[in-house]
Amino acid sequence: MNLRLLEEHISRSEEKLNPLPLETIVVEKNALKKAAAFVASRVKQSILLVADSQTYAAAGNQLTDLLQEEAVFVNIHLVKPNKNGDVLADERSLIDVFLSVKEETELLLAVGSGTIHDLVRFISGKTGKSFISIPTAPSVDGFTSLGAPIVVRGEKKTYQLVAPVALFADITVLQKAPPALIAAGFGDMVGKFTSLLDWHIGSIVTNEPYSAFVAERTKEALQACLDHVEEINTKTEKGVQRLMEALLLSGLAMALFGQSHPASGAEHHLSHYWEMKALENEEKQLLHGAKVGLSTLVITQFYKEIIKPELHSLMGAEEAKQIRQLIEELPDVEFIQLQLEQVGWSKELVPIPQSLIEQSLKEAHLLRDRYTLLRLYNDYKGGRSDAYRTKTASI
Numbered sequence: 001m002n003l004r005l006l007e008e009h010i011s012r013s014e015e016k017l018n019p020l021p022l023e024t025i026v027v028e029k030n031a032l033k034k035a036a037a038f039v040a041s042r043v044k045q046s047i048l049l050v051a052d053s054q055t056y057a058a059a060g061n062q063l064t065d066l067l068q069e070e071a072v073f074v075n076i077h078l079v080k081p082n083k084n085g086d087v088l089a090d091e092r093s094l095i096d097v098f099l100s101v102k103e104e105t106e107l108l109l110a111v112g113s114g115t116i117h118d119l120v121r122f123i124s125g126k127t128g129k130s131f132i133s134i135p136t137a138p139s140v141d142g143f144t145s146l147g148a149p150i151v152v153r154g155e156k157k158t159y160q161l162v163a164p165v166a167l168f169a170d171i172t173v174l175q176k177a178p179p180a181l182i183a184a185g186f187g188d189m190v191g192k193f194t195s196l197l198d199w200h201i202g203s204i205v206t207n208e209p210y211s212a213f214v215a216e217r218t219k220e221a222l223q224a225c226l227d228h229v230e231e232i233n234t235k236t237e238k239g240v241q242r243l244m245e246a247l248l249l250s251g252l253a254m255a256l257f258g259q260s261h262p263a264s265g266a267e268h269h270l271s272h273y274w275e276m277k278a279l280e281n282e283e284k285q286l287l288h289g290a291k292v293g294l295s296t297l298v299i300t301q302f303y304k305e306i307i308k309p310e311l312h313s314l315m316g317a318e319e320a321k322q323i324r325q326l327i328e329e330l331p332d333v334e335f336i337q338l339q340l341e342q343v344g345w346s347k348e349l350v351p352i353p354q355s356l357i358e359q360s361l362k363e364a365h366l367l368r369d370r371y372t373l374l375r376l377y378n379d380y381k382g383g384r385s386d387a388y389r390t391k392t393a394s395i
């Protein structure tokens with residue numbers, strides 16, 4: 001991934017953006033060797049490597065050996081799963097990892113996918129100790145972002161903290177990731193269809209901050225995935241690299257803007273709502289990106305079939321005209337679902353009850369202080385329409 005080229009594009013932009021937070025990004029075969037050399041160049045005493053049992057087997061063990069060859073002392077903390085077998089970024093896991101951070105710890109390594117990075121990012125931000133990202137699957141777009149979604153007392157809250165100082169994604173490791181994780185990563189990217197729409201609408205209706213430059217970078221990341229669907233599905237080196245780089249670019253877009261608006265709209269609010277209900281019921285968690293794939297289908301259909309015909313009653317004529325055009329530019333639900341299915345996503349990965357989908361359409365907008373078209377609709381129509389039931393049953 002060419003950070004220098006991205007910096008050149010930023011310099012030509014007239015927008016006021018945050019600086020790129022990472023010193024280096026390496027997405028290639030044998031990236032773990034470069035990671036070990038990079039760590040050795042920065043530390044004199046010891047580091048803390050955080051993983052879970054599966055991600056340690058995927059990359060942590062090999063990286064530990066490479067670090068020891070570089071004479072780096074490695075402390076290892078493996079995050080334990082709960083009774084459902086889920087590794088969660090919650091208070092219990094945070095305390096466990098935090099207690100492994102010593103005064104002499106110079107650097108943190110996050111070896112894993114989203115949850116491990118959320119934990120390490122939070123602790124890095126609170127302790128001031130830098131961290132390096134070692135993704136083990138192209139499953140989420142949060143590796144290079146500032147946000148750490150943490151479950152606190154059963155509620156998922158996102159804390160804006162720090163990005164890693166560097167990221168090393170080994171293509172060989174990523175190609176071995178379970179197919180469901182790769183489908184989840186693609187699902188997280190597909191969510192940009194509606195997150196970008198909500199962000200744009202927020203800028204029109206409530207004058208929320210907006211960056212055309214950041215939005216364009218996010219669109220580029222999404223299009224790169226759509227252009228390489230078959231290669232992503234077959235896990236070719238090129239396909240996995242394109243997906244990983246798209247996820248990283250989406251995360252960088254969030255970091256440049258300073259908030260998650262480019263990559264998180266109503267579709268993510270539905271996903272978070274479903275996750276919190278699973279936590280309340282002590283049910284096994286579903287993959288984030290798989291849920292986002294489903295929620296994107298739900299939101300797209302709801303916006304096109306329910307909200308678009310009522311825009312005239314929700315806002316002024318000029319705003320309604322602009323937003324109607326934006327909704328019409330969204331791909332059809334059938335197209336989005338076809339793309340998802342081509343990389344192995346299926347409804348079986350996200351068995352969300354229809355009743356919960358309907359409930360989330362009425363309540364999920366309350367989870368974040370963020371303007372979305374779903375929020376606007378509920379402010380005016382929520383609780384007084386049977387549209388939630390009649391128009392989502394086919395998803």
